[in-house]
Amino acid sequence: MKLSILDQSPVSSGTTAQQALKESMKLAKTGEELGYSRYWVAEHHDIAGLSCPAPEVMLGYIGAHTESIRIGAGAVLLPHYKPYRIAETYNLLASLFPKRIDIGIGRAPGGSAEATMALSDNYLEQVRKMPESFDDLLHFLQSDFPSDHLFSKVSASPQPEVLPEVWVLGTSEKSALLAAEKGTAYAFGHFMSNNDGPEIAETYKRNFSRSSVVSKPQLILAVTVVCAETTEQAEEIALSSMLWSIQVKAGEGEKGVPTVEEAKRYSFSAEEQQKLEKMKKKMIIGNPKIVKQKLIDLKRLYLADEIMIITITHHYKERLQSYKLIAEEILSH
Template identity: 60%
Template structure:
């Protein structure tokens, strides 16, 4: 089973954004050392507690401090941008870091309505225009337009020796069908979805339309996972991200609380019900327990690769979680 990392660059209650971003770089370095296939970093706007609003800047920094791990966006929020500019950015990265760049594409706002308005005058219109934008982006990445297209003589320079690998990210039937239609690899965000992931992925596999000879569909499933030496320790560490998610749902929580702070938060019956639902969508436990559940999910979803989101208050706990999972998966 391939394993990868999705980093949201969380800011803990005792951290600055600078420190959080440097921890992201360390995570990519250690992920490379431990055998993870790829490291993606997410794009968020004006969301308290998340440090990365510009993935391409971080990818330059991370690429310069790693050697072999694939790196990419998880995701570029395409409705905000012109496909040509996105292609230029990721072609530039693919030129600097050959055969290592992924370009994950998403349609979510990634922040508040105010942030969406500040970034784009026509966000909702561009969401509806997503299929056309994806098609245009793919043409620029492949450096190939139809002979009658207005951009047939336009290149997204520099043209790298190996183009960035395009992925479509989503949580719905619509995104799965679009990925299949465009012949793109598909990443399903199980960690942020209540939809039937196995059914959605099956629709992708059933309708996939290869764009070149020998091309096969490719699936990543992204899940929340927290691992420690024991189940009890993992549950203790996970409390920080669980309470933080609860606070964010209430419009609170500017940073990931410590375990002590999380324990002190007053919870009512409704909060406990919400926490119960959250934990159903998380993998928490010892290395053997986590790997067992990852294998079960990979089999159920027919995933080629599992991508892990791990948020803890302590950077050391986060690194340890990824390390323990890798050691159990690759060196049992």
């Protein structure tokens, strides 16, 4: 089974954004040593407890401290940016770190309405134009605009020997159809979707059009996982991240991921308890053998080519341990 890492660079209570970002670098290095295929870092804007608004900056830092693991954005939020600027940036990264760069493209705002307005103009209009913007991005990367196009003589320099891999990220049929129509790889966010994931994955594969980007469908499944030596330990560790997720959605997560002890003392309301149960159903929590079997089951259900794991814990050492236990159970056999 091919495994990868998705990192949101979370800040734990009592720590700083600087520490969280350094821990992201440590996670990428550890993932490389353990045999994970790729490391992606997410883009968020003014969301309490998340420290990375600029994946491209983090990728330069992480690329310089790693040797072989593929690194990328999960995702670049295209409606906020001009396609040319994205192509230039990721071509530069691909020149610095050959055969290692991925561009995951998403359409979400990545923050509040106010943050979106501060970041870009006419966001909803740019979402509507996303298929056209995505076309422009692919043309800039491949330097193949038609000769009569306004940008036919514009180069997204520097030109790397090997182009970045392009992925569409999403949780809906719309994103699946975009990836299929444009002939790119697709990453489905199981961890943040309430939709019929396997059917969306099938929609992507059924409608896939072979292109110069990839010759056949490629599917990554992104899943939230917490693994520990025992399932009881994993459940305790996971509780703090679930509480934090509830707090963030309520606009109260500015203190960062709470400790397990804080989560145990917290009095969940009936509504919060319902949210907790829903989250548990989307997550994989357990000891290494349980986690392995559930990942195998999900991979078969989706017919995924790769599983991308997101793990958030209060203690960064518990996050590293979770990835280590999974790798030892799956990647070393």
